[in-house]
Amino acid sequence: MPHLPTKTLLVIAGPTAIGKTAAAIEVAKHFNTVVVSADSRQFFREMSIGTAKPSAEELAQVRHYFIDSHSITEPFSVGDFERECLLLLDELFKKHDYVVLAGGSGLYIKAICEGFDDLPTADPAIRERLNLELEEKGLTYLQEKLKLADSLYYNQVDLGNPQRIIRALEVFESTGNPISSYRQATVNKRPFEIIKLALNMPRELLYRRINDRVDIMLQQGLLAEVASLLPHRQLNALNTVGYSEIFDYMDGAITLDKAVEMIKQNTRRFAKRQLTWFRKDQQFIWFDAGAPDLIEKMIEVVEKTS
Numbered sequence: 001m002p003h004l005p006t007k008t009l010l011v012i013a014g015p016t017a018i019g020k021t022a023a024a025i026e027v028a029k030h031f032n033t034v035v036v037s038a039d040s041r042q043f044f045r046e047m048s049i050g051t052a053k054p055s056a057e058e059l060a061q062v063r064h065y066f067i068d069s070h071s072i073t074e075p076f077s078v079g080d081f082e083r084e085c086l087l088l089l090d091e092l093f094k095k096h097d098y099v100v101l102a103g104g105s106g107l108y109i110k111a112i113c114e115g116f117d118d119l120p121t122a123d124p125a126i127r128e129r130l131n132l133e134l135e136e137k138g139l140t141y142l143q144e145k146l147k148l149a150d151s152l153y154y155n156q157v158d159l160g161n162p163q164r165i166i167r168a169l170e171v172f173e174s175t176g177n178p179i180s181s182y183r184q185a186t187v188n189k190r191p192f193e194i195i196k197l198a199l200n201m202p203r204e205l206l207y208r209r210i211n212d213r214v215d216i217m218l219q220q221g222l223l224a225e226v227a228s229l230l231p232h233r234q235l236n237a238l239n240t241v242g243y244s245e246i247f248d249y250m251d252g253a254i255t256l257d258k259a260v261e262m263i264k265q266n267t268r269r270f271a272k273r274q275l276t277w278f279r280k281d282q283q284f285i286w287f288d289a290g291a292p293d294l295i296e297k298m299i300e301v302v303e304k305t306s
Contacts, residue, residue, distance in 0.1 A: 024062075130142065
């Protein structure tokens, strides 16, 4: 039998504002391939400035998938992403030996590399009640409920993501079992090889990049983008950093300066949680995002490993 060429998924991960988009494009260009986004907010067409989507110039350099692929009005879960992305990869690997998967959403990267857990269906009435509790009592209240119900998952989940917290609580309240008990102990074998690359840099430099990027978002029109989404503010997709704070400003709850300060602070906290998530995975090979020969080093590792 002829030896079939190995198909390899190149994961490029790291915290927000680290430079994943630029690195992914250069690596994809080298291997004459495409980029699949694993950023859980860049799927949505209506959210562009606040999600720091690749620019039109960047998108023109390499074909991207899962950018502007869905509307905030469509339910789109990590399980949906796993199914759609695996079908896409099956097609892409017919044309390419390498495909780049880039993003900072650890759960979405895990879904593609390992498979996502088959969680039980929850009672819609429970979800409705939990959403009401979020509205009336705030996110901290739900975080504390989760801490009592499932301390293991509490220490792993993105605590700034109300959707994930509500999902965990509705599973617990529907079944009596913590969501962590449904998480897979085994990894689904994928029909492709996986090489995981991660970017980091000294924290003070990363935090400066985050602060600068928030300022740029405001210059690009973040306020107008958020204002256009006010009619949809109850949707889970908009319960996220960069949007929640501006909604509070538009409600008159805080000043604009305070909203900007909170976006920067919450984004820095988010970056810290992303790094914690990726560091737990021993398969990641780490690179200094600020190194002048970053791309050459990444390509060298891929060619040695694959």
